[in-house]
Amino acid sequence: MKRLNMLAPFAVAITLAAAAPAAAQTVASAPEAAAPALYAPITVGEVEDAQRGWCSALVAISMEADTKGFTAAKALAGQVLDAAYGYAMGPVLFKPTLTVAPQTFRTTREGALSYFVGGDKTYLNDGGFALKHWRKCQSENAGIVITGNSAISMGNVSIWDDRGNLTKVDKTWGYVRGHDGKLRIVLHHSSLPYSPK
Amino acid sequence: MKRLNMLAPFAVAITLAAAAPAAAQTVASAPEAAAPALYAPITVGEVEDAQRGWCSALVAISMEADTKGFTAAKALAGQVLDAAYGYAMGPVLFKPTLTVAPQTFRTTREGALSYFVGGDKTYLNDGGFALKHWRKCQSENAGIVITGNSAISMGNVSIWDDRGNLTKVDKTWGYVRGHDGKLRIVLHHSSLPYSPK
Amino acid sequence: MKRLNMLAPFAVAITLAAAAPAAAQTVASAPEAAAPALYAPITVGEVEDAQRGWCSALVAISMEADTKGFTAAKALAGQVLDAAYGYAMGPVLFKPTLTVAPQTFRTTREGALSYFVGGDKTYLNDGGFALKHWRKCQSENAGIVITGNSAISMGNVSIWDDRGNLTKVDKTWGYVRGHDGKLRIVLHHSSLPYSPK
Amino acid sequence: MKRLNMLAPFAVAITLAAAAPAAAQTVASAPEAAAPALYAPITVGEVEDAQRGWCSALVAISMEADTKGFTAAKALAGQVLDAAYGYAMGPVLFKPTLTVAPQTFRTTREGALSYFVGGDKTYLNDGGFALKHWRKCQSENAGIVITGNSAISMGNVSIWDDRGNLTKVDKTWGYVRGHDGKLRIVLHHSSLPYSPK
Numbered sequence: 001m002k003r004l005n006m007l008a009p010f011a012v013a014i015t016l017a018a019a020a021p022a023a024a025q026t027v028a029s030a031p032e033a034a035a036p037a038l039y040a041p042i043t044v045g046e047v048e049d050a051q052r053g054w055c056s057a058l059v060a061i062s063m064e065a066d067t068k069g070f071t072a073a074k075a076l077a078g079q080v081l082d083a084a085y086g087y088a089m090g091p092v093l094f095k096p097t098l099t100v101a102p103q104t105f106r107t108t109r110e111g112a113l114s115y116f117v118g119g120d121k122t123y124l125n126d127g128g129f130a131l132k133h134w135r136k137c138q139s140e141n142a143g144i145v146i147t148g149n150s151a152i153s154m155g156n157v158s159i160w161d162d163r164g165n166l167t168k169v170d171k172t173w174g175y176v177r178g179h180d181g182k183l184r185i186v187l188h189h190s191s192l193p194y195s196p197k
Numbered sequence: 198m199k200r201l202n203m204l205a206p207f208a209v210a211i212t213l214a215a216a217a218p219a220a221a222q223t224v225a226s227a228p229e230a231a232a233p234a235l236y237a238p239i240t241v242g243e244v245e246d247a248q249r250g251w252c253s254a255l256v257a258i259s260m261e262a263d264t265k266g267f268t269a270a271k272a273l274a275g276q277v278l279d280a281a282y283g284y285a286m287g288p289v290l291f292k293p294t295l296t297v298a299p300q301t302f303r304t305t306r307e308g309a310l311s312y313f314v315g316g317d318k319t320y321l322n323d324g325g326f327a328l329k330h331w332r333k334c335q336s337e338n339a340g341i342v343i344t345g346n347s348a349i350s351m352g353n354v355s356i357w358d359d360r361g362n363l364t365k366v367d368k369t370w371g372y373v374r375g376h377d378g379k380l381r382i383v384l385h386h387s388s389l390p391y392s393p394k
Numbered sequence: 395m396k397r398l399n400m401l402a403p404f405a406v407a408i409t410l411a412a413a414a415p416a417a418a419q420t421v422a423s424a425p426e427a428a429a430p431a432l433y434a435p436i437t438v439g440e441v442e443d444a445q446r447g448w449c450s451a452l453v454a455i456s457m458e459a460d461t462k463g464f465t466a467a468k469a470l471a472g473q474v475l476d477a478a479y480g481y482a483m484g485p486v487l488f489k490p491t492l493t494v495a496p497q498t499f500r501t502t503r504e505g506a507l508s509y510f511v512g513g514d515k516t517y518l519n520d521g522g523f524a525l526k527h528w529r530k531c532q533s534e535n536a537g538i539v540i541t542g543n544s545a546i547s548m549g550n551v552s553i554w555d556d557r558g559n560l561t562k563v564d565k566t567w568g569y570v571r572g573h574d575g576k577l578r579i580v581l582h583h584s585s586l587p588y589s590p591k
Numbered sequence: 592m593k594r595l596n597m598l599a600p601f602a603v604a605i606t607l608a609a610a611a612p613a614a615a616q617t618v619a620s621a622p623e624a625a626a627p628a629l630y631a632p633i634t635v636g637e638v639e640d641a642q643r644g645w646c647s648a649l650v651a652i653s654m655e656a657d658t659k660g661f662t663a664a665k666a667l668a669g670q671v672l673d674a675a676y677g678y679a680m681g682p683v684l685f686k687p688t689l690t691v692a693p694q695t696f697r698t699t700r701e702g703a704l705s706y707f708v709g710g711d712k713t714y715l716n717d718g719g720f721a722l723k724h725w726r727k728c729q730s731e732n733a734g735i736v737i738t739g740n741s742a743i744s745m746g747n748v749s750i751w752d753d754r755g756n757l758t759k760v761d762k763t764w765g766y767v768r769g770h771d772g773k774l775r776i777v778l779h780h781s782s783l784p785y786s787p788k
Contacts, residue, residue: 037484038432039543039570039580039738041632090431091340093351095367098391104367105339105351125393142302143288145371145383147630148739149433149543150344152371152384154290154302170292170301172369172386174342174349176433179573186342186433187349189369191388194295196322234681235629236541236740236767236777238435287628344433345542346630346740373630376770383630485734487745489761492785498761499733499745519787536696537682539765539777541741546765546778548684548696564686564695566763566780568736568743580736581743583763585782588689590716 035181042151042175042183047144050175050183051153054084055137058159061116061130066162070131074117077130081112086176086184097169097190100125133162139171151175152187168193232378239348239372239380244341247372247380248350251281252334255356258313258327263359267316267328274313274327278306283373283381294366294387297322330359336368348372349384365390429575436545436569436577441538444569444577445547448478449531452553455510455524460556464525468511471524475506480570480578491563491584494519527556533565545569546581562587626772633742633766633774638735641766641774642744645675646728649750652707652721657753661722665708668721672703677767677775688760688781691716724753730762742766743778759784 036046057080065073085092087109094106096115103123106112114120118128141155157171174187233243254277262270282289284306291303293312300320303309311317315325338352354368371384430440451474459467479486481503488500490509497517500506508514512522535549551565568581627637648671656664676683678700685697687706694714697703705711709719732746748762765778 037480038573039483039736041737041739086431089433091342093340093342093349093369095339095351095369095388098393100391100393104353104390107340142292143290143304145287145290145630146632147347147371147373147383148345148632150347152290152349154292154384154386156301170386170388172290172292172384174344174371174384176344179432186344187351187369187371189351189367189386189388191292191367191386192391193301194297194389196295196297234677235770236539236680238540238542286630342433343435345435376629485736487734487736487743487763489733489745489763489782492787494785494787498747498784501734536686537684537698539681539684541765541767541777542739544738544741546684546743548686548778548780550695564780564782566684566686566778568738568765568778570738580738581745581763581765583745583761583780583782585686585761585780586785587695588691588783590689590691 036177038177038179038181039149040177040181041148042146042177044144044146046183047146047151047153047173047175048139048141050084050185051139051141051157051173054173054185055139055157055159057084058130058137059134062132062134065117065128065131066133070117070119073131074113074119077113077116081109081116083182084185085109085112085188086178086186087112089176089178089184089186092186092188093174094188095190096129096188097192098127098129134159135162136160149176150186151183157190233374235374235376235378236346237374237378238345239343239374241341241343243380244343244348244350244370244372245336245338247281247382248336248338248354248370251370251382252336252354252356254281255327255334256331259329259331262314262325262328263330267314270328271310271314271316274310278309278313280379281382282306282309282385283375283383284309286373286375286381286383289383289385290371291385292387293326293385294389295324295326331356332359333357346373347383348380354387430571432571432573432575433543434571434575435542436540436571438538438540440577441540441545441547441567441569442533442535444478444579445533445535445551445567448567448579449533449551449553451478452524452531453528456526456528459511459522459525460527464511464513467525468507468513471507471510475503475510477576478579479503479506479582480572480580481506483570483572483578483580486580486582487568488582489584490523490582491586492521492523528553529556530554543570544580545577551584627768629768629770629772630740631768631772632739633737633768635735635737637774638737638742638744638764638766639730639732641675641776642730642732642748642764645764645776646730646748646750648675649721649728650725653723653725656708656719656722657724661708661710664722665704665710668704668707672700672707674773675776676700676703676779677769677777678703680767680769680775680777683777683779684765685779686781687720687779688783689718689720725750726753727751740767741777742774748781 061077064076091107114123114126116130118126137159139157144153152174154172158168160166170191172189175183176186178184258270258274261273288304311320311323313327315323334356336354341350349371351369355365357363367388369386372380373383375381455467455471458470485501508517508520510524512520531553533551538547546568548566552562554560564585566583569577572578652664652668655667682698705714705717707721709717728750730748735744743765745763749759751757761782763780766774769775
């Protein structure tokens, strides 16, 4: 069957993904001791770590859905949101890839969770972006700019599903430190590349 | 003629646009005295002013092109870039609405200028976005987040051309203070709304 | 008795001080909901609140010592330090009024606690500054400068003891937000006014 | 003569000081190209450079006074103030070592200049701190804290005059970036060590 076949090139990613629920918990509960002070400038390395964390989490949610089902995936997605995004700190400026007006912008945790896993009657157009059998994800930056106690990055994110299909999006992220000193995304603009007609 | 007819609803905008080259210069050379200290937190009012400034400048460049021609419009676009963007401060994370790979991201002033007015052999796909006869432009925010010495905003920008056609995009901007204390855009992600097939 | 007599002018302050242990706890456990986002610029009002909080806490520790004894005062001083200073976030740059070399600077919580209440064998010169029967304290700023996600203030702090004696010091404080969004002092330079010989 | 004799140990410092007017100009007009972006976090290295710059400048003003006289020293002091302090950006929180009430705090450039070179009828107590024949100056930090787009340091500054007499003060400095990306002092609290009676 082609589907299984296509998994081969992603063996490493799958291995990583299989351990991802634990990995996601690690993101959420890493030891406080190592965290930088809340006022410390953000580093490029922290931005790159946050990007890898986002990619790992997306694949982990997909794997969770494919192996344990929707409820488990939704629970993991909630954990990931709290670990990676700043919804607990205030509104998050989030324009996901596939949302449409009047629900384009998801400034609340509820709206973001619906985008990732769907199943929310308030957002009927949401199909659950994280449930699309993602198996690999990587980020490539056009630039990272550190602006004191915040940082922004722009570039491409490439994600492959279990059939090896690639989706490549234009991605902007903005980061601040959360209460534990770890980065939280407070800005996320994702869009499909422009296609001239 | 329909074209002229369609101008009527934009009378106010056109009046404003007619004075826009001067207005754009005002942006570039406003009195230093009133500027906040370089380290002062950015305010919501400053972000809104910067957004209005961007809209005015876009219309001004279009009017300059339509009334004085390409060379004048390009000169104005250069002034506008220096007044509104932070290219003099470092790379700018700029993903314009209509760019395509491998020239999607325009982190240099040259790449941004080409996007706005075209005519640069390095960027052959650029048609000159600011030359599309824009007559009115307005910004509507989903949210503005002030992050100390920087700020980010997300929302829609609506622009109308001289035939009254509306283009509405999803827009993210990031701002810092320039050497004169005025805001400069160091992040700009613009995308057409997603269209489900 | 003169001592009691001298209390009269400070009736209001004493009333306030009598309730101060509770007030200090309020500082430490105020509702999270109202706190600004961690990345929000500091306001002048927050700086002034932090200064009033510091003054109230100093008087509260003195009152606790005078009414409940050293152990209670030391416990309160520890709570106050955690609520008002950023020792949990990293080193604090603290030069108290009365310290001498080589223990002039107290960058650790232990060193600060010793300065306020004494009784620590590591810091034998510390007499316990907060135990000097303070009854009233007020701050007067020469200036407050907001520097994005931090702030600094400079001015005088006047404190009166239970005999009405005034001590007036030159005071600099630097503030950042703690994990709960409330200000923490990460810089404190206090000095007696210079006396020309 | 003892005075000349005492100069010997400071031969190196004097050589450096002899070139100092040029050095101070270098501070003021270093090439823009190398400067970090205005929004870039301040580094520990930049703070240490600024401290060395302050020390060099103090000695340079003394040498200028001793070799060229008051007018030249005052002119150099003005240049140094503009290169090292943020008076052009807003008020500076400056509590010099030897000022007295009601002129303790020098938040304006005029007040700072008077402190360094004296001769200003508005500040009759100012003897001209930088004219006291300083020959060597060095800074030792108890700590440096980087708070995003600003930084603070605390420690001792030791200065020796032409007779080898040492003055050692407790020193706090706060820094931001100026319009040219270079650090400017916006906070300066200096005090003589406390002497228990």
